[in-house]
Amino acid sequence: MSVATPALPVPRRWWTARRRGYLLAFLFIAPALVNFLVFRYLPILAALRSSLWQYSLLGGYGTFIGLGAYGRMLEDPIFWTSLRVTALYVLLKVPAQVALSLLFAVLLQRETRFAALVRSAVFAPVVASIVVVSVIWALMYHVQLGLLNSILTSLGLPRIAFLSNPQLALVAIVVMMVWKELGFSMIILMAGLKGIPDMFYEAARIDGASPWQQFRAITLPLLRRVLMFVLVTQTIFSFQVFVPVYTMTRGGPLDATKVIVYYIYQNGFLFQDMGYAAAISMVTLAILLVVSGVQMRLLRSEVEY
Amino acid sequence: MSSGPVAEARAVLPARRGAGTAAFLARWARAAGRDWWWYLTGVVILVLYVTPFAWMILGSLRREVEIFEYTYPLTWRTFVPVEWTLKNFLDVLGLSPEGRAFGLNFGRALAVTAFVSAAVVLSSLVVNTMGAYFFARLDFPRKEALLLVVIATMLIPFEAVMVPLYIVVRALGVQDTVWALVLPWYASPFVIFALVQFFKEIPRELDEAAIIDGASFFGVLRHVIVPNAVPGLVTTALLEFQFIWNLFYWPLIAVGRKELQTIQVAIAQQTTQTQIYWGRIFAGSVLASVPIILLFLLMQRYYVRGVVLSGVKG
Numbered sequence: 001m002s003v004a005t006p007a008l009p010v011p012r013r014w015w016t017a018r019r020r021g022y023l024l025a026f027l028f029i030a031p032a033l034v035n036f037l038v039f040r041y042l043p044i045l046a047a048l049r050s051s052l053w054q055y056s057l058l059g060g061y062g063t064f065i066g067l068g069a070y071g072r073m074l075e076d077p078i079f080w081t082s083l084r085v086t087a088l089y090v091l092l093k094v095p096a097q098v099a100l101s102l103l104f105a106v107l108l109q110r111e112t113r114f115a116a117l118v119r120s121a122v123f124a125p126v127v128a129s130i131v132v133v134s135v136i137w138a139l140m141y142h143v144q145l146g147l148l149n150s151i152l153t154s155l156g157l158p159r160i161a162f163l164s165n166p167q168l169a170l171v172a173i174v175v176m177m178v179w180k181e182l183g184f185s186m187i188i189l190m191a192g193l194k195g196i197p198d199m200f201y202e203a204a205r206i207d208g209a210s211p212w213q214q215f216r217a218i219t220l221p222l223l224r225r226v227l228m229f230v231l232v233t234q235t236i237f238s239f240q241v242f243v244p245v246y247t248m249t250r251g252g253p254l255d256a257t258k259v260i261v262y263y264i265y266q267n268g269f270l271f272q273d274m275g276y277a278a279a280i281s282m283v284t285l286a287i288l289l290v291v292s293g294v295q296m297r298l299l300r301s302e303v304e305y
Numbered sequence: 306m307s308s309g310p311v312a313e314a315r316a317v318l319p320a321r322r323g324a325g326t327a328a329f330l331a332r333w334a335r336a337a338g339r340d341w342w343w344y345l346t347g348v349v350i351l352v353l354y355v356t357p358f359a360w361m362i363l364g365s366l367r368r369e370v371e372i373f374e375y376t377y378p379l380t381w382r383t384f385v386p387v388e389w390t391l392k393n394f395l396d397v398l399g400l401s402p403e404g405r406a407f408g409l410n411f412g413r414a415l416a417v418t419a420f421v422s423a424a425v426v427l428s429s430l431v432v433n434t435m436g437a438y439f440f441a442r443l444d445f446p447r448k449e450a451l452l453l454v455v456i457a458t459m460l461i462p463f464e465a466v467m468v469p470l471y472i473v474v475r476a477l478g479v480q481d482t483v484w485a486l487v488l489p490w491y492a493s494p495f496v497i498f499a500l501v502q503f504f505k506e507i508p509r510e511l512d513e514a515a516i517i518d519g520a521s522f523f524g525v526l527r528h529v530i531v532p533n534a535v536p537g538l539v540t541t542a543l544l545e546f547q548f549i550w551n552l553f554y555w556p557l558i559a560v561g562r563k564e565l566q567t568i569q570v571a572i573a574q575q576t577t578q579t580q581i582y583w584g585r586i587f588a589g590s591v592l593a594s595v596p597i598i599l600l601f602l603l604m605q606r607y608y609v610r611g612v613v614l615s616g617v618k619g
Contacts, residue, residue, distance in 0.1 A: 024522055025443035029451065032436035035492035036458045038477075039470060044461070046476070047469035057475070107346060114333070118347045120602065121354040127601040127608075128358075128594040129551035131569040135576055135586055136361050145376050145583075147360055147383070154379035179353070184612060191613040240464035243553050247573050261464050261554075268468045269558060277468045284465040292460045 044285065047278040055275035057268075062275075069279035079280065081255050082263040085170065089259060090238045092174045098231055100178065101185035102223075106215070108186070109193055123183035130180065134244040137176040138163065141248075163249055166256035173244045173257060185230045192226030193219070232295035236288055260284055360384060362595070365393050365587035372583050393588035411589055413564065414571040418593075421486045421567065422549040426542050428491040434538065436492065437500030438526045442512060458494040464554055471558050485559040486567070490549060496541045499614050503537030504530055540611040543604055550597055568593045 051069050054062035073079050104122060108115045125133055140147045141162035149159045162172040196218065204214045220227075242261040245251060251258035251266065260280065268277030336344075364372055367386035375382040396404035397411040439445070440452055470489060471480070479485045511529045520528060531538070556567040566574075572589045575582065601608055 022445055025439060025445045028435040028439040028443060028522070028526075029445075031432045032492035032497060033451075033454070035432070035489075036455065036494065039473065039489040040458045040461050040466075043466050043469035043473045046472045047466070050469075050472055104350070107343070108350075110343075112336070113329075114344070114347055118351050118354075120605065121351050123605075123609075124354065124358065124598050124601070127547055127551075127597055129553065129569050129597070131551070131553050131573050132361075132590040132594040133357075135572055136357055136590055138576065139583060139586065140357060140360070145373055147356075147376075150377050150379045150383060153377055187609055187612045236462060240462055242464050246554075246557075247576055261467075264465070264468055265554075265558070268471070274468065274472065278472065281465055281468050285462060288462040288465060289460060 044282075047281050050275050051279035051282055053275055055278070056272045057274055058272060065275075069276050070283070072276065073279060073283065078255065078258065078263065082258045082260045085256070085258055086239060086241070086260045089170060089174060089241060090235055092171065093177055093238050094231065094234045096174070097178045097182055097185060097234060098227065101182045101230070102189055102227070104182060104186045105189040105193055106219070109190055119183075119186075122186060125180040126183040128180075130243045131247060133180045134176065134247045137172075137244075138248045141172055164253050166254045169249050169253060169257050173241075173248060177238075177241070177244060181234075185234060188230055189223065189226060192223050196222045228298055229295075232291065232298065236291055236295075239284075239288060239291070358598075361587050361590050365584065365591045366390065367584070368392060369582060369584045393584035394592070396582075397585050397588045397592070408563075409585070411568060411571055411592055414566050414568040415592060417483075417565055418550055418567040418569070421483065422546050424487045425490045425549045426546050428487070429493055429496060429545055430538060430542055432492045433496040433500055433541070434531065435526070436497045437504055438522075438530055440497065440501045441504035442509075442525070442530070443522065455494045455497055459498070467554050467558060470555070474559060480559060481561055481565070483565060486556055486565070489555070493545065496545060499541050499611065500534070500537055502614060503534045503540075507533045536607065536610070539604070540607040540614070543600070543607055544611045547597055547601070 050061070052066055053064055056062070108119050108122070139145075143149060143159055143161045143164070146162075148162070153159060160168065163169050200218045200222075201214055204218060209217065240261050241259050242265065245257050245259050245262045246265070249257045251262050261284070264277045264280050264284070267273045267280065363384050363386060366389050368388065368390055371387060375387075377383075392401065395401040396407070397409050399405050399408075399410040399412060436455075440448065440455075445451070474480050474485050474489065479488065507530060511533070512525050515525050515529050551569060552567070553569040553573065556570050557573070560566065560570075568589070572586065572593055575586050575589060
């Protein structure tokens with residue numbers, strides 16, 4: 001740095017009290033910044049780099065293949081399957097979860113002990129780990145011994161192989177995940193409902209509006225921003241589903257539940273093809289950044305409105 | 306931001322008022338008669354949410370053969386054990402001969418998970434509090450640009466970049482050590498963001514008074530900010546603890562050694578064996594989830610506030 005030579009008149013001035021204050025201030029944010037740079041941003045650079053080589057954990061960097069991994073992706077039917085499965089998962093899960101959590105939020109917003117009890121019960125799976133929840137549901141879905149088939153057979157209905165039927169496995173995972181994560185969006189929507197002034201409803205009641213009319217004319221429009229927020233964050237979150245697929249189906253049957261993050265895991269850690277896994281990670285990152293960009297735009301336009 | 310979200314969150318869970326049981330029941334019956342459909346829906350939701358947990362907890366307290374014997378037809382025996390036993394817990398904790406023969410040691414996995422979660426909560430309390438103090442109070446050129454860097458970090462999809470994160474952690478040479486489980490999480494953009502909201506509610510006059518009394522930046526943080534932001538700190542610590550305790554994908558890939566297995570990985574491993582031992586899975590699941598659910602029930606208010614705060618950003 002330029003401080004070394006005493007001949008220059010600048011150095012003494014350069015080290016002002018204000019600069020000293022800046023340096024001290026910076027020390028407060030520095031540890032967190034180091035974490036973000038090393039463990040959040042650097043992985044993206046590392047992935048970009050390793051996606052250009054044939055790269056495995058055991059063999060290290062092999063031959064340079066340039067954009068070969070991205071070209072390979074275009075011709076990889078399983079990659080396209082995994083994208084389709086992921087999109088289907090998101091399209092099934094997010095609307096169902098948002099609609100149900102809105103319903104639950106409206107139903108359970110009463111200030112009674114019973115409502116508080118039900119709210120706590122709905123929120124419990126949110127804090128329980130996704131591993132525990134999916135392992136227990138895998139047992140509930142079991143063909144012979146599962147609780148759900150026990151209920152079905154007791155009602156005189158045929159058994160259902162929830163997780164080994166390619167047509168049902170993804171739906172079974174969706175049902176479980178909606179059950180698990182509903183409480184989270186319910187709490188956010190509930191806070192949104194609390195923010196709507198009571199006088200709107202009072203005025204509507206005086207005008208003789210039915211509960212449904214009140215919901216349509218007051219609740220929905222005033223909740224739009226919160227709803228939009230829940231919708232988009234849940235989309236981004238659901239796009240990255242991994243654990244239930246790992247614990248319940250391993251991507252099967254017949255790739256019916258092979259979501260994108262599971263395919264990344266498979267390539268990197270089961271097929272020893274880190275380079276390809278990194279390339280798919282980058283494409284997933286790009287897709288989700290676009291979704292985030294859309295989110296920001298939507299939310300901003302909502303504010304102006 | 307104002308105190309809006311916090312006040313809203315507080316209102317989500319009503320305060321409990323004391324009342325005689327008889328009066329309460331009478332009131333409840335009257336209310337139930339008035340809108341029975343609402344109570345019916347509530348009961349249905351309650352059953353849907355309690356049943357899997359009840360099945361898990363009661364199943365962990367019975368012998369394996371008994372679980373299968375009473376599966377069908379569906380009676381109360383499907384849930385309630387005939388013979389109550391702690392055998393499954395002794396097995397998974399490696400305290401019985403069978404458990405030892407299978408090499409099960411969920412006690413160690415629980416200890417590792419508790420240690421890692423506590424380490425992350427402590428380091429993140431220090432680092433994120435300092436970071437939030439920087440954004441809420443300190444003077445720095447182009448501070449907004451730095452805030453943007455932190456907020457942009459939140460946009461990086463988490464599970465999608467686990468493999469790249471592994472490449473970095475491996476390059477640092479800490480894979481398969483306890484450092485791999487702690488280092489990537491010692492700071493969090495979400496926690497910094499949440500704490501900034503809490504810190505902004507503390508009046509600046511308090512800082513100024515302390516500075517006049519000769520306090521340094523650190524002194525202000527320690528004697529003014531931290532004591533006045535305890536609810537916020539508890540909230541974020543709680544969310545962070547639960548987040549690390551429940552983490553699965555990262556510990557699965559970052560650590561291969563059995564001694565460093567977290568509880569979540571240990572449970573998931575039970576389902577990949579050729580023969581699945583239901584009782585042990587139930588017992589392991591109870592050990593991994595019941596403590597965290599109890600923690601939530603005890604500190605529900607803080608918890609809900611944290612969730613709302615993470616949802617009200619924008």
